[in-house]
Amino acid sequence: MSLFQNIVIIILLIAGAGFLSLSEIALAGSRKVKLKILAESGDDRAQKVLDLQENSANFFAASQIGLNAVAILGGILGEGAFRPYFYNMVTNFYQGPWAETISFTLSFTLVTSLFILFADLMPKRLAMIAPEKISVSVIKPIHVFIAICRPLSWFINAIANLLFRLFKVNTTRDDNITFDDISAVMDAGAQAGVLQKQEHHFIENVFELEERNVPSSMTTRENVVYFTLNESEESIRQKLAEYPYSKFLVCSENIDDVIGYVDAKDILVRILKNQSLLQLNESTIRNVLTIPDTLTLSELLDRFRSSKEKFAVVFNEYALVVGVITLSDIMITVMGDWVTPTDEDVQIIKRDANSWLIDGSTPIEDLKHALAIDEMPDDENYETVAGFMMYKLRKIPRPADTVIFGGYKFEVVDVDHFKIDQLLVTRLLEQKDEVDNPAES
Known part of the structure; x- marks a missing residue:
């Protein structure tokens, strides 16, 4: 054959190898989520790509057959x-015994370079730019190529499968998406500007609902305002005026004898109608949703949805009331700093760049967010900052007791009846890498 004919055949071989390399990377790199979106929008080619990804052995065998055959022939x-x-x-400059070897080396280098550049490197880089778009474009000719190579690819796959079984290699692809995967995608979206800061914050908090227990967001027992059956009208009016809550527990004599709850709106209607409040009755007392303190916030959302309620009483394993929680409490957990709390609800006050005044009942998750701490030690043993201090000190804390952890100093500021009211947390600028070392005063 003439030089021109050889060049034309080599160009065709390079084009064929480039097409196979492009298809191979595009099909392997196509994301299932995007392909499913395309398939649901009516693109049949996207569904074919998904099907081929599920059973890709035939394609990769055919692709390797084609690439190797083309490379050898080229x-x-x-x-x-x-x-x-x-x-x-070469002989124009050198006519020695190495002239043949030099010319072979130059010829081999030229052909190899052409295949590497145009049949391998460039197609693969192009395929990585838009794998889904390219894969749906090439899927039809790829099916034709697979059909042509089917007999030989079946034989090669049979040998490969035999060797995999012999060496007990699991070839099943795990496509399960974990929270870490989603978190990485969200972080990448936030860095690229696709997600705004508050949107990223909201999504992270939503995923935390599966991990956070009810006590981390509830109103604790000592802060629950409730009525008793024999509550005086004056006391009811005073509590309504003093506490801006929409719902109040109704108990027989103490908080552990829960009967139900009343809606502040129902009581106000009675006041407007000049009706007596001397005795709470069935017309105003509603059945209350009761839940264990072991539920996660995600599970509680399901309970609220199924029961059509927005208010629940939280019991512990000893059938004692440990607090109450509302749908608004969960929403505040999701919204985080974007909800404007009242002065009484502020649990973390930033005094300056390196110190915080923190309420003892602050959930550990909120503390981690405020101080940018990834993990707390043995956090399955407590749920609040006060619990963390008691766990580390191994005693009932007293004012001035301190714990040093993660480059921060946690100091007890105020204790009321064995309950930690407030702590002062200070960043230790010279001891950021200090290991956990509790100290008692």
């Missing part, structure tokens, strides 16, 4: 086509 043709011309060029 090397044979290229060496035969270019070596005489390189030999003539």
